[in-house]
Amino acid sequence: MTDVLRVGVAPRGAALDEQSPTLERVWAAAFPELSRPVSPVRPPNPLLLALNEDVAHDLGLDPAFLRTASGVQFLTGASPGTDAAAVAQVYAGHQWGVFKPILGDGRAALLGERRGRDGRLHDLHLKGIGPTSMSRVDGFAAVGPMLREYLMGEAMHALGVPTTRALAVVGTGAPRDHDGRVLPGAVLARTAASHVRLGSFEYARAQEDPALLRRLADHVIARHYPRAADAEHPYRALFTEIVDAVAALTADWVRTGFVHGVLSTDNVLVSAETIDYGPCAFVDEYEPGASFSSLDTTGRYAYDRQPSIMRWNLERLGHALAPLLADDPSVGAMVAEEIADAFDARYRLHWSAAFRAKLGLDGQVTALLASGLAEDALHLLTAYDVDFTGFWRDLAAAAEGDERPVRARFLGPVAELDAWLAAWTALAPDAQRIRSTNPLYIARNHIVEEVLQAATDGDLDPFERLLDLLRDPYTEREGREYRRFTWPAPEGTPRHRTFCGT
DSSP, X not given: OOOBOSOSSOOTTOXXXXXXXXXXXXXXXXXXXXXXXXXXXXXXXXXXEEXXXXXXXXXXXXXXXXXXXXXXXXXXXXXXXXXXXXXXXXXXEEETTEEESOOOOSSEEEEEEXXXXXXXXXXXXXXXXXXXXXXXXXXXXXXXXXXXXXXXXXXXXXXXXXXXXXXXEEEEEEEEEETTEEEEEEEEEEEESOOOBHHHHHHHHHTTOHHHHHHXXXXXXXXXXXXXXGSSSHHHHHHHHHHHHHHHHHHHHHHHTEEOXXXXXXXXXXXXXXXXXXXXXXXXXXXXXXXXXXXXXXXTTOGGGHHHHHHHHHHHHHHHHHHHHOSSHHXXXXXXXXXXXXXXXXXXXXXXXXXXXXXXXXXXXXXHHHHHHHHHHHHHHHHHTOBHHHHHHHHHHHHTTOOHHHHHTTTSOOHHHHHXXXXXXXXXXXXXXXXXXXXXXXXXXXXXXXXXXXXXXTOOHHHHXXXXXXXXXXXXOOSGGGGGGGSOOOTTOOOOOBOOOO
């Protein structure tokens, strides 16, 4: 199965289905106050660059149709489908700690919802479709950033991290002027459990419309957290479940060395799926304060600050939900604070379980002991600038008695490493558990930039090769040509910088 296509027409022998898929209009019908009509700009010369057949299958979409001219039109919003009408979603948000009363989709549109093979609704959402009434830029997007989101979503999905996923990337044939450079334009078709953000609730609260706030909460309960409906206090149960889901997601980012880069409340979904892969990156040499975004001059969204900022974001959500948590506003605020306070314990629980698995330890080892070993390992990685991903993977060989790979990362004898390895091996770690938990291949920053530049220049082969590896990150590939994908950036490479191109 191939994902990257050179042409936007059906392959020889494929059926030509001119009937666009049926989409539902659940969000647009339920929340006209949080939706604004938008007409996606018709691309002058659309070309299908990448099609995710796995996602298409999950949504009950025919890949053969999506490769046709009609299918490509559907993927750009030019022919949105039966009963669909694109809308830009309205929301607010705290950006860099400052409340923005209205943000919303500036270059994106929700085409509608599609019921997948799992029986659940999934949003079909487009980015790069042109300006909306909330645009702060021209509303279009370039090939590189859209392929980045496709690549990162697939990488995170394979790592077991909840994420939005791309259905397709379509080149528009319309060049885009970006900081004096002419770049090829593109549209991303993205899927998600929904696009309700923490900022969606902030907007509803700011409207001082209790009925809207309640309807939004009821929608999220029905769509994402149905157990809350049967609780004694459904809205308290809803907030509690969101806190736990976001804590688990944050622990997933930390265990994989992922830095989101722009964790404003409008970039956090209540479904706890990773969204918006603009200034994201993975750490190479372990650096707790790693921050890559060109916009993050203070390190607000740095790697090790992600747990604290996510708690802060949830406190903002709690403020928005407070009127639903108790009849007395002061009591509602107190309940919101108590529920948000639970984030720290929930995060620590998920973090401990994640690093216990990374160490290859089973449930017979106490959480306290496993967490202590993990923290000691991270201190070692920090002190000796050791590659984060490579260290954890090398523990598999060490568990089988070959400590040479992991010792080689320290460039000489290290007494603290000797003591750590002795304490860890005494607990009989499982090599197979380590290999199934710690990836060999991640989206290394320098390689991602390399393949995106090649794709921008018209060569999609490097993108295909990297995508193939990232979809199966735990299985070692034979051949010398794969080794470079396991290495950090070469010594002397300038510090990686990311930009919000999505």
